[in-house]
Amino acid sequence: MTDFEPKIIGFLCNWCSYAGADLAGVSRFQYPPNMRQIRVMCSGRIHPSFILQAFKEGADGVLVAGCHTPNDCHYISGNFKTERRVAILKKLLEQLGLEPERLRLEWISASEGEKFSKTVLEMTNELRKLGPSPIKEE
Amino acid sequence: MEIADIVFWPVAMDIKYKEVENMLDGYIDVCFFNGAIRNSEQEYLAKLLRRKSKILIAFGACAQLGGIPGLANIFSAEEIFETIYHSTPSTNNTLKIEPNESTKIVEGILELPTFYDEVKPLDKIVQVDYYIPGCPPPPKLIIQAVEAIRSNKLPPKGSILAPEIAVCDECPRKKEDKKISEIKRVLDFVPDSEKCLLEQGIICMGPATRGGCDAKCIQANMPCTGCGGPCPNIEEQGAAMISALSTVLGIGEEKDENYSVNNLISQLKDPLGTFYKYTLPSSIIKKRYKK
Numbered sequence: 001m002t003d004f005e006p007k008i009i010g011f012l013c014n015w016c017s018y019a020g021a022d023l024a025g026v027s028r029f030q031y032p033p034n035m036r037q038i039r040v041m042c043s044g045r046i047h048p049s050f051i052l053q054a055f056k057e058g059a060d061g062v063l064v065a066g067c068h069t070p071n072d073c074h075y076i077s078g079n080f081k082t083e084r085r086v087a088i089l090k091k092l093l094e095q096l097g098l099e100p101e102r103l104r105l106e107w108i109s110a111s112e113g114e115k116f117s118k119t120v121l122e123m124t125n126e127l128r129k130l131g132p133s134p135i136k137e138e
Numbered sequence: 139m140e141i142a143d144i145v146f147w148p149v150a151m152d153i154k155y156k157e158v159e160n161m162l163d164g165y166i167d168v169c170f171f172n173g174a175i176r177n178s179e180q181e182y183l184a185k186l187l188r189r190k191s192k193i194l195i196a197f198g199a200c201a202q203l204g205g206i207p208g209l210a211n212i213f214s215a216e217e218i219f220e221t222i223y224h225s226t227p228s229t230n231n232t233l234k235i236e237p238n239e240s241t242k243i244v245e246g247i248l249e250l251p252t253f254y255d256e257v258k259p260l261d262k263i264v265q266v267d268y269y270i271p272g273c274p275p276p277p278k279l280i281i282q283a284v285e286a287i288r289s290n291k292l293p294p295k296g297s298i299l300a301p302e303i304a305v306c307d308e309c310p311r312k313k314e315d316k317k318i319s320e321i322k323r324v325l326d327f328v329p330d331s332e333k334c335l336l337e338q339g340i341i342c343m344g345p346a347t348r349g350g351c352d353a354k355c356i357q358a359n360m361p362c363t364g365c366g367g368p369c370p371n372i373e374e375q376g377a378a379m380i381s382a383l384s385t386v387l388g389i390g391e392e393k394d395e396n397y398s399v400n401n402l403i404s405q406l407k408d409p410l411g412t413f414y415k416y417t418l419p420s421s422i423i424k425k426r427y428k429k
Contacts, residue, residue, distance in 0.1 A: 005212065012144050047381055049373065049374040049378070049422060052374065052421075052423055053422055077389065077392070080389070083383050085381060085384040087399050087402075088380050088409055089380065092380070092409040095410040095426070096426050096427065097212075127249065131140045134427035135423070135427050
């Protein structure tokens with residue numbers, strides 16, 4: 001338990017958050033290596049089943065990151081849709097025995113490399129405290 | 139027209155499991171198996187009937203998907219017993235009696251099936267050849283299935299014996315602009331019987347549910363609750379409906395001053411019971427996990 005390192009799946013939108021992650025790398029901001037990034041065209045592309053599947057396959061946390069609301073989404077309203085999906089999913093996860101904090105939504109723009117690295121660091125620390133996902137333990 | 143003999147039908151015929159055990163393997167041409175697997179007796183019967191039947195059909199939402207009893211997967215067997223035999227207000231069980239798997243009495247030992255922790259659909263226990271969806275399966279689908287068996291025109295194994303359409307495709311209501319600002323329930327108001335229920339704010343599972351039922355519930359002014367299981371080409375019915383609802387709920391209102399995601403979503407009291415009413419045991423996360 002003391003050596004527990006969480007595995008995080010990060011769904012990052014192509015236009016803002018993935019570019020933000022890129023900037024974090026180029027700017028050499030330090031952050032823990034716990035997140036596996038998946039680039040999607042829009043945060044609105046992330047089907048709720050992707051997130052459930054990530055948890056099923058052993059993710060301790062899932063980050064969904066997209067463009068800032070209200071006006072940054074490349075596809076106008078994808079981020080709003082994902083915001084509502086994540087809100088419903090958090091309630092659902094709670095009913096299924098997973099802490100809703102394991103699912104996190106952040107708006108990270110292409111210029112926010114620092115916010116990206118801070119988000120990953122915060123999330124990793126929180127998940128270290130929460131411990132492994134109960135799904136993985138079984 | 140006589141096309142078959144009924145050899146086993148526990149609810150209608152007086153027949154013992156022993157008589158099925160004595161049949162040759164593959165003796166039964168077709169078995170319609172209803173109900174999910176929750177205890178050892180059901181598992182035994184599923185395995186027995188699989189062996190004795192040439193074709194095994196999961197009949198109805200419980201056998202196909204786990205069904206409504208599958209919602210109990212958010213509780214363990216222990217918690218269920220605690221509620222049923224001890225904690226409900228009308229229960230008076232001062233002796234703390236619970237059913238045991240075996241009880242010694244003067245005449246010998248009485249045995250009860252083992253009650254499992256989890257409800258499982260039939261195909262998690264044995265190989266299933268076909269599925270007939272619905273809670274209950276619509277007579278039309280049953281007749282079509284029997285007809286297909288009789289004329290030897292069954293589709294490839296693994297098929298669901300229902301049309302490849304969504305409930306919305308069969309729904310006669312007028313569908314216009316999918317855009318709602320609040321979630322309502324049928325007990326809040328009498329919905330317009332001509333207009334799409336989802337557009338009136340009622341969560342209707344039609345967009346995520348396989349058709350074949352002629353949208354019977356919707357024609358009675360009640361929303362679809364999803365007994366047909368996932369639409370063709372989607373895996374997770376609940377997730378698909380969460381996605382669909384999130385797309386239409388509050389769309390275009392996000393820049394309003396008093397728009398709040400939390401207020402919108404707090405109207406949704408029971409996501410699991412709404413979106414996974416019939417499918418929890420066959421979905422991606424099949425039960426409640428405990429630390």
